Each structure stands twice: as C-alpha cells, then as structure tokens.
Amino acid sequence: MTKIGLSLNFSKCELFITDSCPDKENTIDLFRQLAPGIKIINKESLHLLGCPVLDQSFENFVDTKIQHFKATSHRLAKINLHSTYSIIKHCLFVPKFIYILRGTHFWKYPTLVSKLDTLVVETITSIFNIPFDDRSWTQASLPIRFGGLGIRKISCVALPAFLSSVHGAQSLIEKILDPSIGSMEAAHCSEAMNVWSITCPDTDPPANPCSQRQWDEPLCQLVRKNLLDTSTSLADRARLLATAEWESGLWLQALPSPNIGTFLDNTTFRLAASLRLGASTNQPHRCQCGAMVDILGHHGLSCVRSAGRMSRHASINDVIRRALVSAKVPAVLEPSGLARDDGKRPDGMTMVPWSMGRPLIWDATCVDTLAPSHVLSTSATAGVAASSAESLKRRKYAVLGSSYIFAAFGVETMGPWGPSARRLYKDLATRLIEASGDQRAGHYFAQRVSIAIQRGNTASLLGTLPIDGDLGQIFYL
Ligand SMILES: [Zn+2]
Numbered sequence: 001m002t003k004i005g006l007s008l009n010f011s012k013c014e015l016f017i018t019d020s021c022p023d024k025e026n027t028i029d030l031f032r033q034l035a036p037g038i039k040i041i042n043k044e045s046l047h048l049l050g051c052p053v054l055d056q057s058f059e060n061f062v063d064t065k066i067q068h069f070k071a072t073s074h075r076l077a078k079i080n081l082h083s084t085y086s087i088i089k090h091c092l093f094v095p096k097f098i099y100i101l102r103g104t105h106f107w108k109y110p111t112l113v114s115k116l117d118t119l120v121v122e123t124i125t126s127i128f129n130i131p132f133d134d135r136s137w138t139q140a141s142l143p144i145r146f147g148g149l150g151i152r153k154i155s156c157v158a159l160p161a162f163l164s165s166v167h168g169a170q171s172l173i174e175k176i177l178d179p180s181i182g183s184m185e186a187a188h189c190s191e192a193m194n195v196w197s198i199t200c201p202d203t204d205p206p207a208n209p210c211s212q213r214q215w216d217e218p219l220c221q222l223v224r225k226n227l228l229d230t231s232t233s234l235a236d237r238a239r240l241l242a243t244a245e246w247e248s249g250l251w252l253q254a255l256p257s258p259n260i261g262t263f264l265d266n267t268t269f270r271l272a273a274s275l276r277l278g279a280s281t282n283q284p285h286r287c288q289c290g291a292m293v294d295i296l297g298h299h300g301l302s303c304v305r306s307a308g309r310m311s312r313h314a315s316i317n318d319v320i321r322r323a324l325v326s327a328k329v330p331a332v333l334e335p336s337g338l339a340r341d342d343g344k345r346p347d348g349m350t351m352v353p354w355s356m357g358r359p360l361i362w363d364a365t366c367v368d369t370l371a372p373s374h375v376l377s378t379s380a381t382a383g384v385a386a387s388s389a390e391s392l393k394r395r396k397y398a399v400l401g402s403s404y405i406f407a408a409f410g411v412e413t414m415g416p417w418g419p420s421a422r423r424l425y426k427d428l429a430t431r432l433i434e435a436s437g438d439q440r441a442g443h444y445f446a447q448r449v450s451i452a453i454q455r456g457n458t459a460s461l462l463g464t465l466p467i468d469g470d471l472g473q474i475f476y477l
Contacts, residue, residue: 248415307463312456
C-alpha cells in the first residue's frame with residue numbers, strides 16, 4: 001500500500017481473535033509488533049458497524065448505551081414538553097436504536113430489552129410529569145394510529161425490525177455467498193419467524209416480508225385488543241376507541257412551532273396526553289358547578305360551566321375560516337341576515353359560491369366523548385357523538401332551504417370527527433393543495449383543528465378549579 005501512498009492508521013485498527021486460534025497469545029504479540037497501537041478486542045466489546053456481534057457483547061453494549069443516555073437526558077427537562085416529545089419520538093430511544101434492532105438478534109435478550117424499556121418509561125415519566133401505570137404506558141407505546149403516543153417500546157419493535165431486515169438482506173446474502181453453498185438463511189431468521197407466529201397465532205406472515213410495518217401491525221393490534229378487552233369502564237373503552245381514530249392523533253404529529261400556531265405549552269401538552277392515555281390529571285376536587293371532579297378530570301370536559309367550550313368553538317371556526325381564505329375562498333364568521341330555526345346564526349359563510357353555484361355555510365360543534373349522555377354510544381362506536389351532533393345541526397339549518405350548501409363540522413373532545421366534518425375536510429384539503437401547491441396543506445389544517453380541541457380541553461379542565469385556587473395543589477403543574 002505504501003507504494004501507492006496509503007498507510008494503515010493502527011490506532012484505528014481493531015483485532016479480534018477467536019478462541020479456536022491455536023496460539024492466541026503469540027498471534028497477538030506478532031500483531032502488536034507488526035501494527036503497534038492496534039486495539040485488541042475481547043468478546044464483550046466486539047462490535048461490527050456499531051452493532052454487538054457475539055452473545056457476550058450485548059450486555060456491555062446496553063450498559064454503555066444506558067450510561068450515555070443518562071448522562072445527556074437531563075437536558076431534555078430544560079426545554080418545552082411539546083418539543084421534548086418531538087425529539088424523543090423522532091430522534092431518541094427507538095429511532096436511535098432501530099439500526100441496532102435491525103442489525104442484531106436483540107429480541108433474544110428479554111432482560112436487556114426490558115432494561116432499555118424501563119429507562120424509557122422512567123425518563124418520560126420524569127420529563128412529562130405524567131403518572132404512567134402499566135395500562136397507560138402500554139397505550140402510550142403504541143403507534144399514534146393505534147391510539148398511543150408513538151413512543152415505542154424496544155421490546156415491541158425488536159422482532160419486527162429484525163424480521164424485516166433479514167428478509168430484506170436475504171437476496172444480498174445469496175449474491176455475496178458462493179452459489180455452490182446452496183441456499184443460505186440469515187442466522188436466527190427461522191427462530192424469529194416462529195416466535196412471531198406463536199405471538200400472532202391466527203395471522204399469516206406479511207405479504208411483503210421486507211416491511212417492518214407489516215410485521216409490526218398484527219402485534220400492535222393484539223396489544224390494542226388486549227387493552228380494549230380489559231377496559232375498566234365504558235368511559236375507558238370509549239376513550240380507547242376514540243383515540244385510535246385518525247383525527248385524534250393529529251395534534252401529536254404537528255410540528256411544535258409558535259410561528260404557525262402549532263406549539264403547545266407544557267400544561268396543555270401534559271393534560272392532553274394524560275386525557276388521551278387515561279392517566280390521572282389532577283387531585284380530586286369540587287368543581288365550580290358543585291360536582292366532584294375525580295382524578296381523571298373528565299367532568300371538566302362536559303361541565304355545564306365548561307370554561308373551554310367557548311374558546312374551543314371560536315378557535316375551530318377561526319381555523320376553518322383561515323383555511324377557506326388560504327384556499328382562495330373568502331369567508332366571514334357569524335354572517336348577518338341568516339338565521340336557523342332557533343334564531344341563531346351559523347358560524348360562518350363563504351362570500352363566493354362553494355359548489356353548485358351556492359355559498360357554503362358551516363356550523364361547528366364539539367361534544368364530549370366521555371360525557372355520561374354519550375358514553376354508552378361512544379363506547380360501542382368511535383365518533384358516534386360527533387355524528388349525532390352533526391345530524392342535530394342539519395335539522396336546525398333545514399329552514400335555510402337549498403340556497404346554501406350546509407356543512408356541520410362535528411368533533412369530539414377525544415378527537416374523532418363526524419362524517420360531515422370529514423367531507424368538508426376532504427373538499428377543503430383538495431382546494432388548499434391546489435392553491436398552495438403543498439401536498440400537506442390539508443393535513444396542516446386538520447392538525448390545527450386537533451390542536452384547538454386539545455387547548456379547549458385544557459381550558460375546560462383548568463376551569464373546574466375554584467377561582468382563587470392554587471393550580472399546583474390540584475394539577476401536576
Ligand atoms: Zn362542573
């Protein structure tokens with residue numbers, strides 16, 4: 001190599017010699033003479049491309065990772081919760097570990113995996129100040145589309161990550177190895193397939209075995225089914241059903257940016273996450289209306305004096321109006337000259353025709369998924385309270401006849417939307433994309449609606465407090 005101007009940097013070279021080497025010590029001495037400064041690696045510290053290789057390498061590897069994480073995680077407590085959540089979900093824990101989970105048979109070390117999961121739950125409990133129990137942590141660890149927070153457990157992701165990776169690498173392994181060897185399967189692949197089949201007994205292996213999501217999906221469904229089957233009350237079941245609806249998790253996908261109005265303060269984020277997971281939000285206390293508020297705080301969402309109702313209603317209408325204006329459809333709130341059968345005005349109207357030469361009028365409403373009057377139906381079907389509220393609105397606006405296109409925009413406190421709200425969203429999203437050229441423009445609109453609901457919920461929960469009460473004594477502030 002020196003002939004072509006290259007030389008080895010021995011301080012960056014590593015040497016590992018297996019136990020089967022006949023004269024191991026002598027070989028090491030020879031290497032030390034040939035390559036002064038070379039690192040001699042033992043079984044415990046043998047890593048290849050950042051992944052532990054031998055069984056003995058895993059424990060040491062995990063301990064190093066844990067120490068490194070503990071040394072830096074305290075900094076997370078110094079920034080806003082919403083931002084911390086984004087960092088944890090997109091950059092730390094599983095996202096940072098996914099390469100190792102795909103490249104090694106980590107799923108075969110339940111004790112080590114459990115060590116990492118404990119670190120995750122201890123960290124988020126401390127940072128989020130949410131009292132996670134087994135159920136709420138299990139729900140939190142599901143993907144957002146299953147009603148979780150998307151902060152995955154390493155124990156849940158390890159097997160799907162490994163299976164998709166070995167299937168993805170299979171053709172490459174065959175190309176690299178001599179064809180005369182015959183078909184060669186990646187190590188631990190059959191064993192991993194067996195474990196997966198035993199865990200999901202009535203499920204076929206995925207159509208695309210290279211897809212981690214397809215291996216993961218049946219496992220998540222099992223966890224969610226178990227949570228639903230062990231629901232502790234109708235409200236618990238209604239919450240689990242509602243939070244798995246697409247619209248319910250949109251606020252968790254929003255970029256925490258104050259400039260575009262999608263930034264949640266610490267209290268809002270914590271209470272919104274606690275409500276989603278059924279974790280306790282406050283100490284029991286008496287609401288201003290006289291009713292008792294339990295540790296889950298649900299009373300505030302449906303209290304007759306709910307403090308968040310007005311602000312939430314105004315925010316949702318403002319979001320819809322702004323979206324219409326962005327889609328080049330000028331619109332006003334509470335148009336004069338129009339009245340429904342009870343004399344009240346609709347929430348908004350477009351100033352130019354929306355469809356069929358007729359302007360759009362809309363009326364938004366947010367009903368409580370967990371209210372005693374709705375919980376029987378919402379614990380059977382998600383979104384049914386929003387759907388009923390929309391039907392009620394349609395009847396009230398029937399008096400306006402066919403001169404307008406009427407859209408009821410019904411949403412629920414736990415997140416689901418009614419069918420009419422979804423239709424309006426689809427129409428509006430198409431126009432927003434057309435006007436802005438941004439394929440995600442509709443999605444941003446939906447995220448803002450979702451955030452407005454969460455802010456309203458927080459105001460409702462805080463509004464149950466005595467006016468001169470000390471918030472810190474009741475809420476986990
Ligand atoms: Zn009350």
